[in-house]
Amino acid sequence: QVQLQESGPGLVKPSETVSLTCTVSGGSIGSYYWSWIRQPPGKGLEWIGYIHYSGSTKYNPSLKSRVTISVDTSKNHFSLKLSSVTAADTAVYYCARPRHSGSPYYVMDVWGQGTTVTVSS
Amino acid sequence: QSVLTQPPSASGTPGQRVTISCSGSSSNIESNTVNWFQQLPGTAPKLLIYNNNQRPSGVPDRFSGSQSGTSASLAISGLQSEDEADYYCAAWDDSLNGWVFGGGTKLTVL
Numbered sequence: 001q002v003q004l005q006e007s008g009p010g011l012v013k014p015s016e017t018v019s020l021t022c023t024v025s026g027g028s029i030g031s032y033y034w035s036w037i038r039q040p041p042g043k044g045l046e047w048i049g050y051i052h053y054s055g056s057t058k059y060n061p062s063l064k065s066r067v068t069i070s071v072d073t074s075k076n077h078f079s080l081k082l083s084s085v086t087a088a089d090t091a092v093y094y095c096a097r098p099r100h101s102g103s104p105y106y107v108m109d110v111w112g113q114g115t116t117v118t119v120s121s
Numbered sequence: 122q123s124v125l126t127q128p129p130s131a132s133g134t135p136g137q138r139v140t141i142s143c144s145g146s147s148s149n150i151e152s153n154t155v156n157w158f159q160q161l162p163g164t165a166p167k168l169l170i171y172n173n174n175q176r177p178s179g180v181p182d183r184f185s186g187s188q189s190g191t192s193a194s195l196a197i198s199g200l201q202s203e204d205e206a207d208y209y210c211a212a213w214d215d216s217l218n219g220w221v222f223g224g225g226t227k228l229t230v231l
Contacts, residue, residue: 035220037220043224043225044123044209044222044223044224044225045158045166045209045211045222045225046222047219047220047221047222049219050219058218058219059219060217060219061217094165094166099168099171104213104219105153105213107156107168107171107172107211108168108220109168109171109177111165111166111167112165113164113165114165
């Protein structure tokens with residue numbers, strides 16, 4: 001059974017870049033489109049973007065200028081970098097995998113437990 | 122503001138049937154299937170319904186989904202206390218070329 005585990009710094013200062021990693025265990029990172037999704041405190045879910053194991057990416061236009069998602073197949077993990085963070089970026093960040101490989105259109109059915117990022121000086 | 126529109130709250134008593142609506146547009150719900158997630162406090166979202174009306178293994182048949190035009194709905198019959206949670210709809214959006222979510226509906230079991 002594949003499992004996802006997010007990791008990151010927890011606390012980031014405004015204007016800095018936050019880096020998060022999602023480690024995939026119990027399965028290969030190959031063939032899938034892997035997503036990052038976030039949830040601000042008390043609010044709904046927002047899709048950030050996805051990456052294919054080959055390295056191709058697609059980002060939410062609302063965050064595109066500040067987001068970079070990358071993949072390291074040798075380590076079976078993928079990462080999110082969000083630059084120039086503000087308090088509005090404070091959220092729980094989830095990584096997720098779709099039900100089937102080969103397309104980003106399949107809904108995500110495997111989620112990590114989430115990692116909290118707080119932006120504060 | 123979320124791309125998909127849900128009522129912020131819903132409620133029912135044990136045993137009742139409740140429905141939660143999700144409204145979208147031609148670029149998401151009308152042209153792609155709708156999915157529903159259940160989120161218990163402090164946990165990650167759990168896929169409840171996919172492809173409008175399909176249940177993943179382990180999801181009780183008390184949960185059902187439907188879609189028509191630019192709207193979709195989630196129905197929960199035989200309401201139980203453990204159904205108290207936040208519920209989110211989600212769909213692929215052809216304009217965004219990515220995923221969009223509803224703002225979530227908090228279900229209270231009275």
